[in-house]
Amino acid sequence: MTRRSTVTTERDPDTDTGSPAIEARGLVRRFGDTVAVNGVDLEVAPGEIYGILGPNGAGKTTTIRMLATLLRPDAGEGRVFGHDIVQNADAVRGRVSLTGQFASVDEDLSGRDNLVLIARLLGYARGDARRRADVLLGDFGLADAASRQVKGYSGGMRRRLDIAASMVVTPDLLFLDEPTTGLDPRSRNQVWDIVRALADAGTTVLLTTQYLDEADQLADRIAVIDRGRVIAEGTPGQLKSSVGAGALHLRLRDPGQREDAERLLAGVLGVPMQTGSDPAALSARVSDPDLAARAFAELAGAGIPVSDFAYGQPSLDEVFLALTGHPAEETTDTDDEEQVA
Amino acid sequence: MTTPSMASQAVETSLPSALAPGDRPTRPSALSASLTFAWRALRKMRYVPEQLFDAVFQPIVFTLLFTYLFGGALAGSTGEYLQFVLPGILVYTVVFMTMYTGVNLNTDISRGVADRFRSLPVWRPAVIVGALIGDTVRYTLASTIVLALGLVLGYRPEGDVVGVLISLALVLAFSFSLSWIWTTLGLLMQTPNAVLWTSTLLMLPLAFASNIFVDPATMPSWLETAVGYNPITHLVSAVRDLMAGDMPGQSIAWLLGASAALVAVFAPLTMYLYEHRR
Ligand SMILES: Nc1ncnc2c1ncn2[C@@H]1O[C@H](COP(=O)(O)OP(=O)(O)OP(=O)(O)O)[C@@H](O)[C@H]1O
Ligand SMILES: [Mg+2]
Numbered sequence: 213m214t215r216r217s218t219v220t221t222e223r224d225p226d227t228d229t230g231s232p233a234i235e236a237r238g239l240v241r242r243f244g245d246t247v248a249v250n251g252v253d254l255e256v257a258p259g260e261i262y263g264i265l266g267p268n269g270a271g272k273t274t275t276i277r278m279l280a281t282l283l284r285p286d287a288g289e290g291r292v293f294g295h296d297i298v299q300n301a302d303a304v305r306g307r308v309s310l311t312g313q314f315a316s317v318d319e320d321l322s323g324r325d326n327l328v329l330i331a332r333l334l335g336y337a338r339g340d341a342r343r344r345a346d347v348l349l350g351d352f353g354l355a356d357a358a359s360r361q362v363k364g365y366s367g368g369m370r371r372r373l374d375i376a377a378s379m380v381v382t383p384d385l386l387f388l389d390e391p392t393t394g395l396d397p398r399s400r401n402q403v404w405d406i407v408r409a410l411a412d413a414g415t416t417v418l419l420t421t422q423y424l425d426e427a428d429q430l431a432d433r434i435a436v437i438d439r440g441r442v443i444a445e446g447t448p449g450q451l452k453s454s455v456g457a458g459a460l461h462l463r464l465r466d467p468g469q470r471e472d473a474e475r476l477l478a479g480v481l482g483v484p485m486q487t488g489s490d491p492a493a494l495s496a497r498v499s500d501p502d503l504a505a506r507a508f509a510e511l512a513g514a515g516i517p518v519s520d521f522a523y524g525q526p527s528l529d530e531v532f533l534a535l536t537g538h539p540a541e542e543t544t545d546t547d548d549e550e551q552v553a
Numbered sequence: 554m555t556t557p558s559m560a561s562q563a564v565e566t567s568l569p570s571a572l573a574p575g576d577r578p579t580r581p582s583a584l585s586a587s588l589t590f591a592w593r594a595l596r597k598m599r600y601v602p603e604q605l606f607d608a609v610f611q612p613i614v615f616t617l618l619f620t621y622l623f624g625g626a627l628a629g630s631t632g633e634y635l636q637f638v639l640p641g642i643l644v645y646t647v648v649f650m651t652m653y654t655g656v657n658l659n660t661d662i663s664r665g666v667a668d669r670f671r672s673l674p675v676w677r678p679a680v681i682v683g684a685l686i687g688d689t690v691r692y693t694l695a696s697t698i699v700l701a702l703g704l705v706l707g708y709r710p711e712g713d714v715v716g717v718l719i720s721l722a723l724v725l726a727f728s729f730s731l732s733w734i735w736t737t738l739g740l741l742m743q744t745p746n747a748v749l750w751t752s753t754l755l756m757l758p759l760a761f762a763s764n765i766f767v768d769p770a771t772m773p774s775w776l777e778t779a780v781g782y783n784p785i786t787h788l789v790s791a792v793r794d795l796m797a798g799d800m801p802g803q804s805i806a807w808l809l810g811a812s813a814a815l816v817a818v819f820a821p822l823t824m825y826l827y828e829h830r831r
Contacts, residue, residue: 245688251824277668281671281672281673282668282672283831284670302674305672306672306674308672310668310669310674312669312670313663313665314664314665315664315665315666316665316666316668317666318593318661318666318668319664320597320600320601321593321596321597321600322600325593325596326807329589329592329593330669330673332581332585332589332592333581333586333589333590333670333673334577334578334580334581334673334674335577335578335580335581335629337578340578361600364623377669381577381578393766462790533716
């Protein structure tokens, strides 16, 4: 990926020479008794795609809303291209666009009206605003629906319009809050393509997601956030290797044989096996691929047929489990369920 | 799940024109931003005709209802009562329409559009001022309908056109000022429905403890006193006098003062809440 290296967008020179796109120190935000964000530090370089990954209620939206100047932090400070998000909120607003978690477009208006509205508010003259709207509608595959009320758009169309509205003036920093939640795979791919194209053109992107896969696919760097705190940060590769080992995954043809398999494998591999909710599945951290291959052979020798066998780097799912002690899917505070044998 | 690379042809991966940088346009002035938001409000009337329907239908029903159903009982004859009640219905109609300002603002916030507006570098009050300007167009429309209907039914303002125009201007000015109470409520309440109910509950006593439908002289004295403090009473008196050809300088001054006070208190409060909400 040739991000940033080819960028020649004009920018006002007074601000961003040298300053990171985002710099946050100890951001805190409470809602009543809930501490939604509890001391978040972030540093995002210009041109990066930065992913914030976390389960429901982790504090992703609250963090983004503070950085986009919509919410004041209770403590800590943040800078966007060197501008303080509280003291100098207006300068920040001049550099960023926000596509919120819930459609930040006007459902009662048509797609074209929405874009014309934003273009006018950004200072385009009437005719220019209409032309700009039509260019965007064409590029985002919305030309046919341009005069229809947004209320009748599909989820994917709405998302694309929402992102188009954020690109009426190409922003230096784009906030995308869960851009693909609820989209089908095709629409999700479209959104991913848009994000990549934007980043290639030099826009910094901060996106949140609940999908480990998405962060892995898009982000140059990822912060894993849980209960208002950043619990890990790095490139997808770093995060994976921080867990320390590869992972072996097995599915048995006959779930009834799981206990036998567990005993046998624990002996061969010398590490405890993990079992999840799938009654036929087993997994273990194994750093040596040869050992994993031997385990497979031993199972075959003992007459325990295997329907699925995989060895590889741990998925971000497992990274999350290792970092937090609970799986990413978990939305509540329950710490039971996962039985680590 | 990995990327199925099929079928993303609807969106060009390179987005060439969408990303053409070009010059960033200069920020619009406060007035221009407000007018853009007013344009949005009027544009909505095309797609959401319910509010337009309200603006057209409610005054018609009210005028007919009050004139023919209650007119005989309240004033002896429908013709006489129409002469009395029409300015009142004009005020009643418009003043109740102001509640939508708060409802609409709350709807914007609960739907998320407000987040986008707030993240734009525009004059902050523009979104609300613009909505109010757009509403003023609806109020004018409703006022015109009430007046036209009144004329058809036999209402005759004794004053000239100037008196009628001044009274319309007063109604609009007061409604604009009153709207800031509803925008404040719109930011305090959690849902659009809660805003609607709360404002209705506040509006009903204001509307009925006034001289809109009956002459306060017929009320018990404590109520008559209370009615005298109701700004709506002053608005209706002023409109009646103006339409009858008088120039009620004192009522007008009183009203403009009350309007200014409403804006002075509730506009900053609205803006504070708008900045600090959630
Ligand atoms: N306006 C609010 N009032 C009260 N509590 C709030 C508010 N906004 C967020 N919270 C609480 O703060 C916590 C963090 O919420 P936030 O929306 O930031 O999480 P999130 O990571 O975006 O979650 P999701 O994936 O569900 O969008 C949650 O416990 C939420 O209930
Ligand atoms: Mg969220």
